[in-house]
Amino acid sequence: MTIGIFYFSRTGNTKHAATLLQEKLKERGVTAKLVEIQTEKKIGYITAGSASFRQKELPIKNPGFDLKEFDTVLVGVPVWAGKPSPFYKTFFKKAINGKGKKVGLFVTGGGTIGSQTIASEMMRQEAKNQAFIPIEGFLALQMENGEIKDGAQIIPHFLESVLSQ
Numbered sequence: 001m002t003i004g005i006f007y008f009s010r011t012g013n014t015k016h017a018a019t020l021l022q023e024k025l026k027e028r029g030v031t032a033k034l035v036e037i038q039t040e041k042k043i044g045y046i047t048a049g050s051a052s053f054r055q056k057e058l059p060i061k062n063p064g065f066d067l068k069e070f071d072t073v074l075v076g077v078p079v080w081a082g083k084p085s086p087f088y089k090t091f092f093k094k095a096i097n098g099k100g101k102k103v104g105l106f107v108t109g110g111g112t113i114g115s116q117t118i119a120s121e122m123m124r125q126e127a128k129n130q131a132f133i134p135i136e137g138f139l140a141l142q143m144e145n146g147e148i149k150d151g152a153q154i155i156p157h158f159l160e161s162v163l164s165q
Helices: 013-027 044-054 089-092 112-129 150-162
Strands: 001-008 031-036 070-081 102-109 135-142 147-150
Touching: 001 013, 013 031, 013 070, 013 089, 013 102, 013 135, 013 147, 013 150, 044 070, 044 102, 070 089, 070 112, 102 150, 112 135, 135 150
Parallel strands: 001 031, 001 070, 070 102, 102 135
Antiparallel strands: 135 147
């Protein structure tokens, strides 16, 4: 099985989470490849929050993600202004060979774990709109300065959902 882990990270928190997921999958004998969703230019705090709140898509450097080589994909973004950063939308709209592909979703942010329900629903709906099949699990990690404050205990269950569906 080969899994693609696609992520956007402005501060490094989501990159840390994606790298950790890759390591945990490798421990289980699964090939996992990290792919960063890159912005055309650095995004400031105000621009990021505004774009997220309005769910305004922002331009990326590397559109056209070809998913042919992956059995499953994971997509992770930070939560800004209570909503997932809009790069998840860009990913789903620009992905090639994603129709019918299973997708696991994860977010990082400073808010408490229970506050990520909106992000989960928005990401799941966009995945479905673009003909992806979201797995049942959703991973929300509360982060601070590149460290997981809460949610690490959910990672094994999330990965089990990813691998069993």
